[in-house]
Amino acid sequence: MHIFEGFLPSPWWQLWFVFSIPVIMFGMYRLNKLVSERRDLLPLLAVAGAFIFVLSSLKLPSVTGSSSHPTGTGMAAIMFGPAVTAVLGVIVLLYQALFLAHGGLTTLGANVASMGIIGPLAAYLIYKAGMKANINFYVVVFFAATFADWITYVVTSTQLALAFPSQAGGFVGSLQAFLAIFATTQVPLAIMEGALTALIFKYIIQVKSDALVELKVISQETVNKLRGISA
Template sequence: MHIFEGFLPSPWWQAWFVISIPVILYGMYKLNKLVSERREVVPLLAVAGAFIFVLSSLKLPSVTGSSSHPTGTGMAAILFGPAITAVLGTIVLLYQAIFLAHGGITTLGANAASMAIIGPLVAYMFYKAASKAGMNFYLNVFLATAIADWVTYVVTSLQLALAFPSASGGILGSFTAFAGIFATTQVPLAIMEGALTALIMKYVVQIKSDVLVDLNVLTNSTVAKLKEAMQ
């Protein structure tokens, strides 16, 4: 979820920049290394970023009637790893701020922290841990992206709560208020995004599984196993 321009007061928007910038710089370093080794990834990463942008501008069908958009970054984290997703996600957030007026420039640090860094990192760690434990690939993707989407909202609630602590209950008091509204309404949407991503992966395995092998998401043997299970 995007925090809009001017919403975070003075010490907080700088603080979130201080947190996100080192991570983004690390991501740029990783990206530079990858690009100098394999130059063909530049256009691939560019189209992947454009894909995240377009996916996140589609409206999810929703049960409650309220409309929301997938974040798309959980999927990117599974495909490219969290460091590169941080860079791609930040560029996407900048474009969303400038083209669609979602988010803002001073709040870019906070939005990058929640959507491009923490959410994808959680998705990636969950995905890696669960695939080591031998969880079914689709269930794993579903859970990882759903959790990432939801964590993003929890982090946003925390960011708002830190900036606007409640008089009686302090930070915890306003956190429960923000989380109560934003994080609970997001649960069905997180489930939707997880299901969407898992099904997209299912079709990708069916039609173009070599992409996933190239990206080291799956090995050839797991692809063969997944394909066998489908028939």
């Protein structure tokens, strides 16, 4: 659930573009490098992008009586890092803004910041920390993807609260109101997304683990160990 067109007044929509554009440019640079040097990894990139496409089209009902959709960005963030994920996020957000009246062009900067950059960055950091701490790969993937999803909506709430501080409670008062909607609605969805992402990674390990090793996402020893357990 992205911020609607025209729903961020000046200067907020410009500021979020200023935040997002450098990351998107860096992501395009990384993506170009990947495409020219490692053509064999393109299919994996396509799968990561397609995963975002599928998940962000599914509006799921939640306990709160509202619906929202998962983001699907955790998977791309784990495999390709947050900058490349930002570019994939732009593609999905543009599709939804141009054809579905969902999100918007003026709010694209803010929506890329939440769904394409900060959420994926959280996933990336959690993944790196978890793997370093020697926690089970699938457990780490679960937490990384869950938080990529959830943090996205915490950021959306923060963006709206910054733009619309309430008269009584100021920024904090508004933030509480927006978090009550987005962050709570998102909890079951985020857990569901984490579980799905972990399951998809099981299949990637089965059919194309060498690509993950090449991308330095996972070491060959870990792959061997996981295959030993799940085979």
